[in-house]
Amino acid sequence: MEILICIKQVPDTRDVKLDPETNTLKREGVDSIVNPFDLYAMEAALALRDAHGGQVTALTMGPPQAAEALRELVSYGVDEAALLSDRAFAGADTWATSYTLALGAKKLGGFDLIVCGKQAIDGDTAQVGPELAEQLGLPYAAFVRRIVSFDPESGRLTVERLMDDGYDVVEIELPALITVVKEIGEPRVPSLKGKMRAKKIDIPVLTAADIEADEDKIGLSGSPTRVLEVFAPQPRGQRVSIEGEPGEQVRELFEHLKKDKTLAAKVGAS
C-alpha cells in the first residue's frame, strides 16, 4: 500500500504568548515541533505499511526549516519525504493549504491512502484533511480511532470513527484519506538506523512552479479568509479560594454555586 502522510511543523503552543503591545505572536525562542497528531498519523501509516507492504511518504508545506520535521519522521521509519516551499505559499488558510497539498500529492503521485493528524495544534481547525480529500476527489473519514481491517482485494478499508456520543464503523473505498486521533496508537520510537538515514536523506523541495500552482489559489492571495484582528483572551477565573475543613469548604462552595445559579436548577435547595 502506497501511503502519503501530510504533516505540519508547529510552534510548541505551550510557549506561545501574545505581545500585549503589538498584539502579535511572540515566536522568539519558541521551539518548533512536529504537530503531535501527525505522529499518530505516521504511526498508523507505518503500521499499515508493515502489515501490507509499500512505502510511506511524508509531505509538508512550510518554510525551508520544515525539512527538519520531515527528517524527524524519517528517523521513525518513514521512507520518503518532500517539502512544498515557496514564498508564494505564505499566509495560506485551510483552503489554499489544501489546494497546495493536493497539487503536491498529485505531483508525487500514486497513493492508495493519505493519512493526516486530526488537526494541528496551532490552528486547531481540523479542516485541512477533509478539504484536501475534496480537492483530490477522494472519499474520507475524519477522527479515525481504529483501523479495523483492510481488504486488499476489494481495496476497502474499514475504520472506526470517533463521534461525540460513541463511534461509527465506516467502510471506505481506496484511494481515500483518513484523519486520525490519538487513540489510533502511540508512535514508535526512532531507530538508530532511522536516525542515520534521516541525516543523509535527500528531501526534494517543490515550488509553486514545480506543482504548476494557480497563483490565485495559493498563499494569502488564494485564501478566502482573512484575519481581521488578533487579541488576548479575557483572563478567566474568579479565583475565590475556599478554606477550612472539608465539610465547610463544600458547604461554602455549594452556596456560591447556588448564588450563581450554577447549581440551583440541578439539586434544588439544600
Place this chain on the structure above:
Amino acid sequence: MSLRVDSELCTACEACVEACPFGAIEVVDGVATPNEKCNLCGACVDVCPVEALSIEGKEAGPVADGYQGVWIFAEQRQGRLAPVAFELLGQGRVLAEKLDAPLAAVLFGSDVKDLAADLFTAGADQVYVADDPRLAGFTDDLYGGVLTQLIRQHRPEIVLSGATAMGRSFIPKVASALHTGLTADCTGLDVRDSDRLLLQTRPAFGGNIMATIICPAKRPQMATVRPRVMRRGPVEAGRSGELIEVSLSSFELVGRTRFVEFVEDLSEKVNLVEADVIVCGGRGLGEAKHFGLLRDLADLLGGSVGATRGAVDSGWISYAHQVGQTGKTVGPKLYIACGVSGAVQHLVGMQSSEVIVAVNKDPHAPIFDVADFGLVGDLFEIVPEMIGQLKAAKS
C-alpha cells in the same frame, strides 16, 4: 455577471454538463454552451479541467449580490436534534435580523421530517429537509454532497454548523467544494453593519490568542460553532414556517463510503461536548478504581466524567473521556477538576467552561489560576463530602 466560455480551450469533455445541478449547460457544436437556466452557481467552473469556463465579474469586488439568508445545519443523531442546533438557531436569528434576511435550518436523515416542527418554534423561517434512507447513517460523501448542491441552488450568504464531530468532519468538504472560506470552532459571531461581513471569532494557538476572521470575497461565509457557547432563543409555541422537501433523486451523488453501524458508548455518558456538568479526574486520583467516586458525584449532578491525559495514559479510563489538546474541547456550565494539576494542554480544552471548581492538594497547582472556586485539600475527603451533602439535599 455572466458565464464565459473560452471556445478555444473547451474540449467538449462534458465534465461541466455532468456537474451542473440545473441542466443549464450542454455541448453544442463541440463547445460547452450555457442556457437560460444558468444561475451562475459556478459548479461547472470548478470542475472544468482546462479552465475554459469563468464567471465574469465574480472575482471583482464584493460578491454578496444574489446571496441571501442565514442557514444553520440542524444536526440530528438517532432521531434527536443535537442541542447545538437550537443554539445555532438562537444565534442565527440575531444575525438574520441584523441582515434583514430569512433564517433557514437544513435537516438530513431518515424519518426526520417531524423534527422540523421544533426548528420552526425555535426560530427557523424555513426548513430544508432531505429525508431519505440513504441519509440514515452519516457519511461525508452524501451529507457533504447534498449540502453543497443545496447551497449552490439557493445561495445563502451565511452557513453555520455545530463544531461537533459531524460538523467538523463534513462541513470542510462543503467549503472546499464551494471554494469558500470556513472558520472552525467559533465562539463569537457578529455582523459588521457597514458591509454585512460575518465577524467570526475563535480561539487559536491552544486558546492563547483569539482571532477574528472574515471571508470578504467568497460566498457563503461558513463557520462551525462551538457547542454550548451561543444562547438559545425563545421558543414560540405554534410558530410555523415553510417546509421545503429536498429529493435526492435530482442530485448526482457519489457514495464511496459505506456507513456500517453506530456504536454508542454505553459504558457511561461520555458526550462531554454536550454535557452540562463535567467531573474531571487527573493523576491525583492515583488509581483507576477511584474514578468510581467521580462517577458518583457526576451522577448526582447529572453530569459526565472527564479525565486528563495523564489519567488516560495511565490506563485508568478510556480516551473518549480525555479533555484537552489531544482530547476533547468542552464548555459545560460546571467543571469540577479533582486532582488535576492544570497543564496548559488540559486548560485549553476546558477553560471556556462557565464555572470551574478545582480541588487539589497543591495550592500552587496551575488549575487554580483558571478556577472560579479553588478548594485546597484532599480530594478523597472533599469529594465524598460533596456527595454526602448532595445526597442529604436530595432526600
